[in-house]
Amino acid sequence: MEKRPGAREESLSRYIQRQSQRVRAFDARRPWVWDGLLTAFWTAAVLVDAAGGWRNIARDPSVPLWQVVAMSLAFSVPLFWRRRRPAAVLALMAWAAFLSYWTGAFLQAGLLQLVVIFHIALRLPLRTLVWTVSRIVPPLVVGAIRHPQGSWDQQIVPTLWVYAMVALLGIAVRSRKDYTAALVDRARRLEVERDQQAQLAAAAERTRIAREMHDIIGHNLSVITGLADGGRYAAAKNPEQAAQALDAIGTTSRQALAELRRLLGVLRDDSAEAVRDPQPSLVDLETLIEGVRSAGLPVRVEIGDDPEARPSLPAGAQLTVYRVVQEALTNTLKHAGPAAEAAVVLAYGEHDVTVEVTDSGGAGTGGSVTVGQGQGLRGMRERAALYDGTLEAGRLPAGGWRVRLRLPLESLRSLKDSRS
Known part of the structure; x- marks a missing residue:
């Protein structure tokens, strides 16, 4: 059997989407699991850096170890609350960043602020991003003033650009999620409207069928009843009139059966013959009235x-x-x-x-x-x-x-x- 081009890619894409949906569903049920794992990972990473690696980029390697560990934990531990309280987490990290630049440690753990900025752009009103500038810029300025190395723009502008790119990434992801949510909501509303239209159409069709069945059966049975009563009275005195009544009953019954077959044929398979069979019109009024007259x-x-x-x-x-x-x-x-x-x-x-x-x-x-x-x-x-x-x-x-x-x-x- 020849495989359709791109079938493997589509299958892999569906597999990835399915696994991604499972991960998101699990995270929605137990958000603390993912938050705990992420926090534990970055805490271990910053403690490894605090063991001595931070001195490779530090402006003042003589900062006490306990202070480096405290600042590192201040950057990593608050990540556990980054999704619930991103603004508060960034404020706490800003103080740690201020101390890091003030002492000259210039800890790489300060880059964890990027994670918080991403969540602010993703979850909070966009005007909150302007407020984050007051948390990010002061530590950078303090570091450039106390520990100058090259021009000030070389120490501040690249970091700001990185923060801006992360913020734009958060905005893009947020826009994509909002667009997807809007599509899902629209699809749900269209599905509801489709079901409602189907129910209304079914109800209207049931009403139409009930009307037709009532008119066909009710009228013809009433005519047959009248003919049968008249024939019963005429049977003893005038057998010829009784025979005429029986003939009229047969004619009326066949007409009723024909109309019922037409109606049931349309309901059963919508056949062309059933559709082409004409409905009664004003031309048939004379036949209708003659049948009523024959019923007495x-x-x-x-x-x-x-x-x-x-x-x-x-x-x-x-x-x-x-x-x-x-x-x-x-x-x-x-x-x-x-x-x-x-x-x-x-x-x-x-x-x-x-x-x-x-x-x-x-x-x-x-x-x-x-x-x-x-x-x-x-x-x-x-x-x-x-x-x-x-x-x-x-x-x-x-x-x-x-x-x-x-x-x-x-x-x-x-x-x-x-x-x-």
Whole structure:
């Protein structure tokens, strides 16, 4: 198997990143371990230097040994607190540096101040770096005055440059950490937003499916129930009408099964056949109303205006009108009683499209469904809200029930233009 170029480097990089993450995680849990090891290492190093090596660069090799050891420990031991109290540690080291330059020992342990300056640049506000100058410069000036060797700038400026470079390194590392933290936070927020969008989309899809299932099953079962009741009464007196009722039941059942297969096909595999299968539209209103009439409910239909002057509604808006009429007539079949009559009025205005479905209530409850309750009314309101429409439902003063849907044409046109 041929290896992809750079695969070894990527694997090594991932290994190093993984080990680095483990070390950082361990340090976050037990910071005292790393602080103790670092402090112990530098303490041992400065004590070795205090044993005699410091005299190689000292301006005054006659400094007492106890004083050299004390100054060396003052440089190394405070490193244990460098991450928690870097400013205080630098202040303590500044006194040790002042004594080192004053006595002429010029201990190399003074370079440990660079570690503290790095942590100040990494952890504290940047203005604190300006304050550190007052801790670093005075010892250097004292050493240049008491123990001159060459020009003053040769003794002070190089050391200041080293301090500045370390401070810049700390700032660079800090900027990189802040940038990485910002990316991680952004990725986390995007992940949360993605999960929220997925949950909202799933909830919206469940609501849509519930609406479709309620409309399909509820209406067709109500029609079948009405046909079955009528056929039962007609069986004894008029077998021909009973046979017609059975035929209508079969037709309605097959239509319901076809619609359910279409809906389940979209849910199952999003097949092209399921997508191409058209949803009901205003053209299918006549078939819907004929089915309701065959179930025993007289329905009067009024469609206003010249048919050629009617605006062309989007398919979704036509489906909304169809489902509202379907649900309203289904409720009439279930609740209005056997003597009820219904009317469907569809009007095309200059600014809106309205459809009103009313029933007389008959000898039944007159539409006993309470406004705002039940899946049907809620589903109708949700459909209307998709197109900035409104839906009103309630009892009529003279008895019966009314459902009125209004869809503004401006919203429908803008929706159609955005999709075209």
